[in-house]
Amino acid sequence: MAVTQASGVKHGFGVDVGGSGIKGGIVDLDAGQLVGDRFKVLTPHPATPQSVASGVREVVDHFGWTGPVGITLPAVIAAGVCRTAANIDPAWIGTEVYPLFAAELGDRDLAVLNDADAAGIAEDAHGAGHGRNGVTMLLTLGTGIGSAIIQNGVLLPNTELGHLEVDGKEAEHRASSKVKEDKDWSYQRWAKEVSLVLETYEKLFWPDLFIVGGGISRKADKWIPMLTNRVPVVPAELRNNAGLVGAAMAVDTGLRP
Numbered sequence: 326m327a328v329t330q331a332s333g334v335k336h337g338f339g340v341d342v343g344g345s346g347i348k349g350g351i352v353d354l355d356a357g358q359l360v361g362d363r364f365k366v367l368t369p370h371p372a373t374p375q376s377v378a379s380g381v382r383e384v385v386d387h388f389g390w391t392g393p394v395g396i397t398l399p400a401v402i403a404a405g406v407c408r409t410a411a412n413i414d415p416a417w418i419g420t421e422v423y424p425l426f427a428a429e430l431g432d433r434d435l436a437v438l439n440d441a442d443a444a445g446i447a448e449d450a451h452g453a454g455h456g457r458n459g460v461t462m463l464l465t466l467g468t469g470i471g472s473a474i475i476q477n478g479v480l481l482p483n484t485e486l487g488h489l490e491v492d493g494k495e496a497e498h499r500a501s502s503k504v505k506e507d508k509d510w511s512y513q514r515w516a517k518e519v520s521l522v523l524e525t526y527e528k529l530f531w532p533d534l535f536i537v538g539g540g541i542s543r544k545a546d547k548w549i550p551m552l553t554n555r556v557p558v559v560p561a562e563l564r565n566n567a568g569l570v571g572a573a574m575a576v577d578t579g580l581r582p
């Protein structure tokens with residue numbers, strides 16, 4: 326399903342829809358890396374399904390890309406339907422995502438999946454989880470908390486652990502990076518909440534490794550050493566591109582949660 330270049334390198338295309346930007350780029354599927362620069366348009370407000378789909382088309386058209394496209398959304402995508410909208414426009418709930426994007430992008434292979442799930446498969450295959458066996462849990466710490474659970478390369482989609490109640494409060498209302506910002510907490514204060522959330526996940530899922538992504542993972546040395554949970558925590562390696570890369574991988578492998 327990928328587009329093989331004259332050089333033999335397989336290229337794919339990923340688009341990552343976030344609260345502030347819709348980012349896309351061509352992905353080298355063998356290396357799990359972006360080819361050249363990515364391109365971003367601002368997420369429209371309100372970010373209704375139709376306006377976001379137009380933004381995705383703009384990003385794809387910018388590259389003149391006509392092959393398969395993988396798309397992430399910050400929501401549960403199950404059997405082709407968007408089921409939640411914690412940090413996006415509520416109009417997404419109940420939307421059939423494949424007809425929506427096909428109307429903009431035409432007849433081509435598409436995969437639409439949760440943003441953290443996409444980041445998880447990319448990090449597991451090409452980033453911080455590469456070469457590790459067992460259960461890996463990727464968490465994106467941003468406006469919300471996204472989660473992905475992967476065992477030996479296989480994703481359990483839509484885990485939504487940011488909404489798990491931890492000591493009476495949703496995990497993402499305790500330990501997202503937005504909470505740190507809103508409350509103007511020090512890394513030390515925030516690390517206490519992150520530790521509590523990780524300890525809860527550990528007790529329930531017994532992962533072998535946590536990979537943490539999101540903008541705040543760039544400053545991982547400031548807070549990972551302060552964590553008091555048991556399981557090793559490492560920063561994501563593909564950084565901002567994990568979602569794009571994972572989206573392109575999903576459409577290439579036919580993953581359509």
Ligand code: BGC
Binds near residue numbers: 439469472487497
């Ligand atoms: C959403 C998830 C998403 C995460 C990160 C949460 O609020 O429920 O679907 O993966 O934010 O964007």
